[in-house]
Amino acid sequence: MSSKIRIGISGYGNLGRGVQAALAKNSDMELVGVYSRRDPKALQLVDPAPRFHVDQLASHTEKIDVLILCGGSRSDLPAQGPKYAALFNTVDSFDTHARIPEYFDSVDGPATKAGKTALISAGWDPGMFSINRAYGEALLPDGETYTFWGRGLSQGHSDAIRRIPGVAAGVQYTIPSAEAIEQVRAGLRPVLGTRDKHQRECFVVLERGADEAAVREAIVTMEHYFDEYDTTVNFIDAQTMAAEHANMPHGGFVFRAGNTSEEQKQVIEYSLTLGSNPEFTSSVLVAYARAVHRMNRAGIIGAQTVFDVAPGLLSQKSAAQLRAEML
Amino acid sequence: MSSKIRIGISGYGNLGRGVQAALAKNSDMELVGVYSRRDPKALQLVDPAPRFHVDQLASHTEKIDVLILCGGSRSDLPAQGPKYAALFNTVDSFDTHARIPEYFDSVDGPATKAGKTALISAGWDPGMFSINRAYGEALLPDGETYTFWGRGLSQGHSDAIRRIPGVAAGVQYTIPSAEAIEQVRAGLRPVLGTRDKHQRECFVVLERGADEAAVREAIVTMEHYFDEYDTTVNFIDAQTMAAEHANMPHGGFVFRAGNTSEEQKQVIEYSLTLGSNPEFTSSVLVAYARAVHRMNRAGIIGAQTVFDVAPGLLSQKSAAQLRAEML
Numbered sequence: 001m002s003s004k005i006r007i008g009i010s011g012y013g014n015l016g017r018g019v020q021a022a023l024a025k026n027s028d029m030e031l032v033g034v035y036s037r038r039d040p041k042a043l044q045l046v047d048p049a050p051r052f053h054v055d056q057l058a059s060h061t062e063k064i065d066v067l068i069l070c071g072g073s074r075s076d077l078p079a080q081g082p083k084y085a086a087l088f089n090t091v092d093s094f095d096t097h098a099r100i101p102e103y104f105d106s107v108d109g110p111a112t113k114a115g116k117t118a119l120i121s122a123g124w125d126p127g128m129f130s131i132n133r134a135y136g137e138a139l140l141p142d143g144e145t146y147t148f149w150g151r152g153l154s155q156g157h158s159d160a161i162r163r164i165p166g167v168a169a170g171v172q173y174t175i176p177s178a179e180a181i182e183q184v185r186a187g188l189r190p191v192l193g194t195r196d197k198h199q200r201e202c203f204v205v206l207e208r209g210a211d212e213a214a215v216r217e218a219i220v221t222m223e224h225y226f227d228e229y230d231t232t233v234n235f236i237d238a239q240t241m242a243a244e245h246a247n248m249p250h251g252g253f254v255f256r257a258g259n260t261s262e263e264q265k266q267v268i269e270y271s272l273t274l275g276s277n278p279e280f281t282s283s284v285l286v287a288y289a290r291a292v293h294r295m296n297r298a299g300i301i302g303a304q305t306v307f308d309v310a311p312g313l314l315s316q317k318s319a320a321q322l323r324a325e326m327l
Numbered sequence: 328m329s330s331k332i333r334i335g336i337s338g339y340g341n342l343g344r345g346v347q348a349a350l351a352k353n354s355d356m357e358l359v360g361v362y363s364r365r366d367p368k369a370l371q372l373v374d375p376a377p378r379f380h381v382d383q384l385a386s387h388t389e390k391i392d393v394l395i396l397c398g399g400s401r402s403d404l405p406a407q408g409p410k411y412a413a414l415f416n417t418v419d420s421f422d423t424h425a426r427i428p429e430y431f432d433s434v435d436g437p438a439t440k441a442g443k444t445a446l447i448s449a450g451w452d453p454g455m456f457s458i459n460r461a462y463g464e465a466l467l468p469d470g471e472t473y474t475f476w477g478r479g480l481s482q483g484h485s486d487a488i489r490r491i492p493g494v495a496a497g498v499q500y501t502i503p504s505a506e507a508i509e510q511v512r513a514g515l516r517p518v519l520g521t522r523d524k525h526q527r528e529c530f531v532v533l534e535r536g537a538d539e540a541a542v543r544e545a546i547v548t549m550e551h552y553f554d555e556y557d558t559t560v561n562f563i564d565a566q567t568m569a570a571e572h573a574n575m576p577h578g579g580f581v582f583r584a585g586n587t588s589e590e591q592k593q594v595i596e597y598s599l600t601l602g603s604n605p606e607f608t609s610s611v612l613v614a615y616a617r618a619v620h621r622m623n624r625a626g627i628i629g630a631q632t633v634f635d636v637a638p639g640l641l642s643q644k645s646a647a648q649l650r651a652e653m654l
Contacts (some may be wrong), residue, residue, distance in 0.1 A: 018587065021587060021588045022428055024537055024585060025468045025469045025587070027446075028484050041542075062370070066560060068648040070376050076548065084624060088389055089374070092410075097654065100650055100651070100654050101647065101650055101651050104650055106527070110405050111537060121654055126654045128462070128466075128595075130654045132651050133653045134639065134642050134644075135455070135638055135641065137642065137653070138614040138617075138641035138642045138643070139455075139607075139610050139611055139614050139641075140610060140641070141352045141353055142352045150384045152351065173572065185429075185600070187600070225361075227555065241446050252595055260348060260349060260352070260602075260603060260606035260609070260610050261348045261603070261606060263602070263603075264484075264602040264603040264606050265490055266600070266602055266603070266606070266610075267598075267599070267600040268455075268598075269596070269597070269599075269600070270595075270596070270597050271595075271596045271598075272593070272595055273512070273514070273593070273596070274593050274594075274596070275514075275590070275591040275592045275593055275596040276587060276588070276590075277592070279587035279588060279593070280466075280587060280593050282587070283466050283593075284466055284586050287465040287466050290465075297511045305639075305646075305649075305650055305654055306638070306641055306654075307637060307638050307639030307642075307646065307649050307650070307654070308637050308646065309637055310388075310459050310634060310635050310636055311458050311462055311465075311633070311634050311638075312461065312632075312635055312639045313633030314461070314465035314466075314636075315461050315465045316465070316468070317461075319634065319635070320552050320630075322632075323427055323428055324427070324428050324463060324633050325635070326457055326460045326461050326634075327424065327429050327448055327453045327457045327632055327633075327634070
C-alpha cells in the first residue's frame with residue numbers, strides 16, 4: 001500500500017497536462033489516472049499514465065485521495081464541482097470571480113454531506129493574488145490595494161478577437177502601465193481609472209480578403225473587452241503567429257500601499273512572471289491538493305478557499321521542519 | 328461589555344509604540360493597557376492609554392484577550408514568552424532564527440497546559456518573508472529561493488559599530504545587490520555567495536580625537552558582521568546623523584525561481600519597502616493578534632507560527648465577505 005497522496009486528474013486540456021507535469025515534481029504524490037470525456041485511448045499524455053473515461057470515476061472513489069478538476073469555469077465546473085465533491089476531495093480553479101459565492105455554496109453542500117473537502121478557486125487570480133490582497137489589507141488597514149495583470153496573454157480577450165468576422169487567428173496581451181506601477185510602488189496611492197492601469201495589444205492573422213480597417217475598428221470598439229482601454233492592433237502572418245505567439249506567458253502585480261502612522265509609508269508588492277500561465281496554475285492546484293488531503297484527514301470538510309488554508313499545509317515539510325528551516 | 332478584541336502591550340520601546348499606533352487603525356480592537364518594567368507614570372505614550380507596571384499583569388488575565396509581547400529576542404522574550412503564555416494568549420516577534428525551535432518548545436508547554444494560544448516569531452523576517460519562502464517552495468518544488476534584505480537600517484550591525492572605541496554614533500545600511508536581483512528576477516537561478524548578495528554602508532560620527540583610519544579598519548575587518556562583505560564607511564558629523572539617519576527604513580525581497588517543465592520558467596517575487604521597520608513589524612503583530620484570538624476561541628491552543636495561520640484569520644472581514652470581495 002502506497003503512502004503517497006493518490007491524485008486523479010479530471011479533464012485533460014492545458015490545465016490537466018500542467019497538473020501531470022507538476023505531479024512529476026512532487027515526490028509525495030502519485031497519479032492514479034487521467035479521466036476524460038474523450039476516448040481514453042485517443043488521449044495524448046505528456047507522460048505515460050493510466051487513462052480512463054470519466055464514467056469510471058464513480059467506481060474509483062477508493063483509489064483516489066484528491067481529484068483535481070481541470071475543466072473550464074464556464075461550462076464544466078458548475079456541474080462537475082458539486083458532482084465530484086460528493087464523491088472525492090477536490091481542488092479546482094473556478095475563476096469567474098462574480099460567481100464564486102454561488103459556486104462555493106453549490107459545492108459546500110455535497111462535500112459536507114459526504115465528509116469531503118473541496119478547495120475551490122485555486123490558482124493565481126483567484127488564488128495567490130487573492131491571498132496577497134487579504135494579507136495586504138490586514139497588515140495595512142489604512143491603505144490601498146492595486147492589482148495589475150500582465151504582461152500576459154488573456155484567453156478571454158483572445159477568444160473575443162477570434163469571434164470577429166475576417167479574423168483567422170488572434171491573440172491579445174494585457175500590458176500593465178509602467179507609469180502607474182511606479183506611482184504605486186512609490187507609495188503615492190494614486191487614484192487610477194481603467195485606462196490608466198492597462199493597455200491591450202493584439203496580434204491578428206486576417207482571413208484572405210478580409211478588411212484590415214474594419215477588423216481593427218471591430219476590436220478597439222468592442223464593449224467591455226476593449227472600448228475602455230488603449231488598444232493596439234498588429235496584423236501578422238500565420239507563420240509569425242505560430243513562431244512567436246504559441247506560449248501562454250502571464251503574470252502581474254498585487255500591491256498594498258499604506259500608512260502605519262501619519263509619517264510612515266509602507267509598500268508590499270507581490271508579483272508573478274510566468275512563462276506558462278496554465279503550468280503555474282496547475283502547480284498551485286497540486287500544492288493545494290496536498291493541503292486538501294491533510295485537511296480532510298484532520299476533519300476539516302466542506303468547501304474551502306485559499307483563505308482557509310494555513311501556508312504550512314502546502315509544504316512537503318513537517319511543521320517542525322518548517323520552523324527549523326524556513327521561519 | 329465590549330465586543331472588541333482587548334489587547335495588552337507588554338514593553339514600550341519602538342515595537343510597543345508601533346503596536347499602539349497600529350491598534351488605532353484596527354477598529355475591532357481596543358487597548359486595555361501598556362505594561363512596562365519602568366515606572367508607568369514616567370512612560371511617554373504616543374496617545375493617552377492606561378499605563379501599568381508589569382507586575383499588575385497577573386491580576387489582569389480576565390481583562391485581556393491577547394497580550395502582545397514587545398520585548399527583545401535576546402534577553403526579554405526567552406523569559407517572558409513562556410511566562411505569559413501560561414496566563415494569556417500571546418503574540419511576539421522572536422527573531423533569533425537559530426533558536427526558534429527551542430523557543431517554540433519553551434512556549435508550547437505552558438500555553439497548552441493553560442489552554443492558551445501563543446503565536447511566536449511574527450513580523451516580516453521571520454514572518455511574512457517566511458510565509459513567502461514556504462509558499463514559493465510548495466508551488467515551485469523544482470526551484471531556488473532567494474532572500475535579499477534592504478535597503479535598510481540593520482539594528483544589529485549599527486550596534487556593532489557603536490561598540491568600537493572612538494565611535495560616538497553609527498548606523499549601518501544593508502544594501503541588496505541590484506545585479507544579483509536582476510539575475511534572480513530573470514529566472515537565471517544564479518549561485519550567489521555572501522559578497523554577491525549584499526553590500527554594507529556605514530555612517531559614523533567619531534569621538535573627538537579618534538583615528539578615522541583605525542575605526543574604518545575595525546569596521547571592515549569585523550568578523551561575521553563585515554569581513555565577508557564589501558563595506559563602505561562614511562564619516563559624518565552629529566547634525567547630519569540626526570537629520571538624515573533617524574528613521575528606521577528597511578525591507579527586502581523573497582524570490583522563488585523555478586521550472587514547471589523543462590521549457591517553462593516561473594518567478595515569484597515578494598518585496599517590502601518599509602518607511603519604518605518597527606511600525607510595520609508592529610502592524611503584523613496586531614493582525615496576528617486577531618488570528619490568535621479567533622484560533623483560541625476555535626480551540627486551537629499551544630504555540631503557533633505564521634505557517635499555522637490561515638490567511639483569512641488575519642482579516643477583519645468574514646469568510647463570506649472575503650470570498651465575495653477579495654477572491
